[in-house]
Amino acid sequence: NAGVMQNPRHLVRRRGQEARLRCSPMKGHSHVYWYRQLPEEGLKFMVYLQKENIIDESGMPKERFSAEFPKEGPSILRIQQVVRGDSAAYFCASSPIGTAPNQPQHFGDGTRLSIL
Amino acid sequence: TQLLEQSPQFLSIQEGENLTVYCNSSSVFSSLQWYRQEPGEGPVLLVTVVTGGEVKKLKRLTFQFGDARKDSSLHITAAQPGDTGLYLCAGASGANNLFFGTGTRLTVIP
Numbered sequence: 089n090a091g092v093m094q095n096p097r098h099l100v101r102r103r104g105q106e107a108r109l110r111c112s113p114m115k116g117h118s119h120v121y122w123y124r125q126l127p128e129e130g131l132k133f134m135v136y137l138q139k140e141n142i143i144d145e146s147g148m149p150k151e152r153f154s155a156e157f158p159k160e161g162p163s164i165l166r167i168q169q170v171v172r173g174d175s176a177a178y179f180c181a182s183s184p185i186g187t188a189p190n191q192p193q194h195f196g197d198g199t200r201l202s203i204l
Numbered sequence: 205t206q207l208l209e210q211s212p213q214f215l216s217i218q219e220g221e222n223l224t225v226y227c228n229s230s231s232v233f234s235s236l237q238w239y240r241q242e243p244g245e246g247p248v249l250l251v252t253v254v255t256g257g258e259v260k261k262l263k264r265l266t267f268q269f270g271d272a273r274k275d276s277s278l279h280i281t282a283a284q285p286g287d288t289g290l291y292l293c294a295g296a297s298g299a300n301n302l303f304f305g306t307g308t309r310l311t312v313i314p
Contacts, residue, residue, distance in 0.1 A: 092246070121301060130208075130292055130304035131247070144301060179246050192237060193302065195246030 092117075092182050092196035093162075100202045101170050109165040109199045113182030120163045121181045121193060122155060131179060137163060167201075175203045207231070208295055208305035216311040217283055225278045225308045227293035233303075234296055236269055236276045241290040241307075283312045 093112040101107050113120050118139055123131035133147040137157040148155065152170075157163040167174055177200050181193035208229045217223055227236070235254045239247035251260050253269035253276060260267045264287075266279040276293055290309050294302040 123304075128307070128309070130210075130307045131294075131302075132304070133301035136301055147301070181246075192249045192252060195239075195248070197244070197246045 092180055092194050094178075094180050094196035094199050096199060097197065098200045098202070100204060102204050103171060104169050107167040107170050107174070107201055109167075109178050109180075109201070110162040111165070111180030111182075111196060112162040113180075114194050117182035117184050117194070119183045119185060120157050121183075122163075122165050123179045123181065125177045125179060125198070134165075170201075170203050172203045175201055177201075208293055208303055210291075210293060210305040210308045212308060213306065214309050214311075216313065219285060219312055219314050220282050223280050223283060223310070225280075225291055225310070226275070227277070227305050228275045229295060230274065231295070231297065231303075232273050234273070236273070237294045237296070237302065238267055238276070238278055239292045239294060241292060247292055280310075283310075285312045285314050288312050 092114055095110050099107055120137045122134040124134055125131045135148050135155045136144040139157055140159050152168045154166045177198045179195055179198045181195045183191055183193050208227055211226045235252055237252045238250045240250055241247040251262055251267045253267055256271045256273045258269045264281045268277050288311050290307050292307050293305040296302055
């Protein structure tokens with residue numbers, strides 16, 4: 089299966105711990121997007137990355153959240169000192185090029201983060 | 205912030221009925237995409253519309269992009285239980301991300 093792979097699928101953390109979410113894009117895709125989804129809501133854009141570069145992080149909270157997409161390996165979304173409000177589903181999407189009128193983004197199945 | 209509002213938010217219908225879901229915004233988008241999301245899974249792309257007034261058909265689903273490229277509709281004919289899911293519209297404006305709508309949760313009762 090050459091789809092977007094996210095792991096873990098479920099992650100439980102206690103308040104104050106760190107959460108690391110991983111995303112491997114589809115083969116041949118070099119653009120990665122992270123979104124957050126609260127229950128019964130649409131997806132909210134967080135960050136757009138290319139290999140080794142953050143292109144747009146306008147949707148990222150100013151503190152505790154960071155993202156990277158290294159030359160080798162998956163993209164990582166890191167949340168430090170988690171709080172209950174961070175509980176959500178986090179989705180990663182990839183595309184071969186940046187957003188274009190008819191260029192779709194392919195989504196993974198998400199990581200469901202629960203904060204105790 | 206570009207907002208996409210979908211209506212209705214929830215819809216429950218009997219198998220065989222027709223329905224229409226709306227996606228409205230005050231902003232102009234270069235393209236609009238429709239996704240369906242099943243519980244526990246990521247959104248799956250159904251269609252992309254690019255040209256104002258464009259109509260695309262996917263089996264029993266008909267998608268229309270408004271002339272001004274600010275709104276879209278999804279019409280399902282003879283709904284089936286397999287159509288149950290969360291339907292999301294998403295607009296692209298040339299920026300580096302998609303703006304997702306608030307979603308319509310459809311339940312088709314056998």
